[in-house]
Amino acid sequence: MTTAPPQKPHSGLPPKPRSAVVRDALGVGAAVGLSGFAFGVTSAGAGMTLAQTCVLSLLVFTGASQFALVGALGAGGAPLPAAAGALLLGVRNAFYGLRLSQVLGLPAAVRPLAAHWVIDETSAVALAQPDRRLARLGFTVTGVTLYAGWNVTTLLGALGAAALGDPAAWGLDVAGPAVFLALLLPMLRDRSAAAPSARAGAAPAPGQGGEGTATARPARAALLRHEVAVAALAVVLALACVPFLPAGVPVLVAVLAAPAVLAVAALRSRAAARRERSAAARAEEA
Amino acid sequence: MGVWIAIAVTVAGCYAVKLLGLSVPAAVLERPLMRRLAALVPIAALAALIALQTFADGRTLVVDARAAGLAAAAVALLLRAPFLVVVAVAVVVTAAVRALTG
Numbered sequence: 001m002t003t004a005p006p007q008k009p010h011s012g013l014p015p016k017p018r019s020a021v022v023r024d025a026l027g028v029g030a031a032v033g034l035s036g037f038a039f040g041v042t043s044a045g046a047g048m049t050l051a052q053t054c055v056l057s058l059l060v061f062t063g064a065s066q067f068a069l070v071g072a073l074g075a076g077g078a079p080l081p082a083a084a085g086a087l088l089l090g091v092r093n094a095f096y097g098l099r100l101s102q103v104l105g106l107p108a109a110v111r112p113l114a115a116h117w118v119i120d121e122t123s124a125v126a127l128a129q130p131d132r133r134l135a136r137l138g139f140t141v142t143g144v145t146l147y148a149g150w151n152v153t154t155l156l157g158a159l160g161a162a163a164l165g166d167p168a169a170w171g172l173d174v175a176g177p178a179v180f181l182a183l184l185l186p187m188l189r190d191r192s193a194a195a196p197s198a199r200a201g202a203a204p205a206p207g208q209g210g211e212g213t214a215t216a217r218p219a220r221a222a223l224l225r226h227e228v229a230v231a232a233l234a235v236v237l238a239l240a241c242v243p244f245l246p247a248g249v250p251v252l253v254a255v256l257a258a259p260a261v262l263a264v265a266a267l268r269s270r271a272a273a274r275r276e277r278s279a280a281a282r283a284e285e286a
Numbered sequence: 287m288g289v290w291i292a293i294a295v296t297v298a299g300c301y302a303v304k305l306l307g308l309s310v311p312a313a314v315l316e317r318p319l320m321r322r323l324a325a326l327v328p329i330a331a332l333a334a335l336i337a338l339q340t341f342a343d344g345r346t347l348v349v350d351a352r353a354a355g356l357a358a359a360a361v362a363l364l365l366r367a368p369f370l371v372v373v374a375v376a377v378v379v380t381a382a383v384r385a386l387t388g
Contacts, residue, residue: 031369038373052289059297062304064332069296071339079292083299088331090300095324097307098316106308115305171380174355177339178376181356184332185363187325230326231333238334242342250342254334258326262319 021134025125025141032121033149035179039066040157042175045168046074050158057154061147062119064089064183068251071176077248085251096123103127103135117143188227226261233257351387355380 036057043053048070056066065086072082097118103126106114117139126139164170234257241250314320340352359376367375 035369035373038370048289052293055293056296060293060300062300064328065296065300068331068335069292071335073289073292075339075342076344079288080295083292083295085331085335086296087299087303089328090303091324092328093300093304094307095321097304098310101308111308112305115308116301118304118307169381169384171351171355171377171382171384174340174352174359174376174380175373177336177352177356178359178373179369180332180336180339181359182363182369182372184329184336185360187329187332227326227329230329234330234333235337238337239341239347242338242347243345247342247344250338251331251334255327255330257330257334258323262322262326 016130016134018134018137021125021129021138022141024128025138026145028121028125029142029145030149033146034153035063036150036153037157037160038175038179039063039070039150040154040159041161041164041172042067042157042179043070043154044158044161045172045175046070048073048158050155050162053158054151054155057151060086061116061150062090062093063150064180067176067179072248072251075247078246081246081248081252085248088251088255092120093118096120099123100126100139103129103132104139105132114139114143117147119146121146184231188224188231226265230257230261233261351380351383354383 039057040053043056043066044050048056053070056069060066060069068089069082069086072085073079077085097115100114100118100123101111104114122139122142125142126135129135129138161172164172234254237257238250238254241253245253336356340356341347341349343350355376358379359372362372362375
């Protein structure tokens with residue numbers, strides 16, 4: 001929903017009291033719940049009705065997707081491309097759920113209910129706990145606080161925006177891009193914030209678990225480079241499409257930057273391996 | 287009506303994705319390629335949305351007060367401002383630039 005604190009490894013943490021977990025969870029939930037206000041204002045500014053805005057926060061409950069949807073619809077995008085763009089941002093929740101299902105060990109009957117709360121912040125808090133009991137506690141308290149806060153402040157934001165009149169005059173149309181930027185920058189700097197499923201859990205992340213060895217560093221730098229390349233290429237693709245494609249579609253084209261960068265990286269590492277092999281062969285001949 | 291259709295698709299899709307993660311066997315999503323794509327797709331989408339919502343006006347590209355607001359948000363982020371402050375700074379700077387430039 002907003003910037004999640006960097007993931008801490010699940011294992012190897014000292015035991016901590018339940019009250020500390022509750023305090024952390026309440027803090028994260030309350031701080032982020034407040035930002036529903038920004039969504040309420042943005043959604044109303046994009047032309048959504050009060051009911052539409054509140055249904056989004058109640059039933060979608062994953063902030064980046066909500067901002068993306070109202071942004072695309074507000075710009076005149078067609079319903080399905082707008083929804084597709086929102087779904088692309090929601091994909092990361094599947095990877096949070098993957099890790100959470102191992103950490104929380106939920107019974108099948110509870111899973112459909114818990115699924116609704118699988119988002120950045122609940123995952124960050126739950127995955128930072130040293131054992132299953134505290135992870136469940138952290139997940140639940142963050143979920144309750146955040147869900148309540150996000151929905152109440154969405155309502156207040158939407159009502160407030162209606163009172164303000166033209167949102168563009170107040171600069172409220174940049175709330176969405178500002179939120180996206182706040183989400184994006186940590187992903188470029190620290191991969192664990194973008195994909196906790198890859199890092200949080202069994203193995204401590206390089207540089208976080210006290211094993212930031214020389215062997216771990218080059219991989220980390222490479223990851224960062226790919227992420228910046230994807231962001232830059234996505235921006236170019238999106239803006240290049242604007243004159244030619246209807247609103248909502250350019251973002252779908254821009255997402256192709258992700259597989260494109262991965263493909264180029266794979267080709268380059270394969271070429272480098274070939275060069276190394278032939279250099280080794282020449283050295284042997286000489 | 288179109289808006290409600292978009293909302294319904296988003297509600298169903300976002301929930302399905304969340305439930306999928308909790309329900310599928312880990313091996314399916316844990317492949318290295320899937321993990322890399324899952325990390326990179328939101329980055330591409332966010333970067334594109336930032337650019338589009340800042341520089342697109344219908345089917346034309348413009349640099350207007352929104353760019354100033356976004357730049358201010360970037361500065362606030364680099365100074366490690368809290369989330370709500372970042373959004374507030376962007377909004378206030380955009381409004382101020384609009385007011386000044388008429």
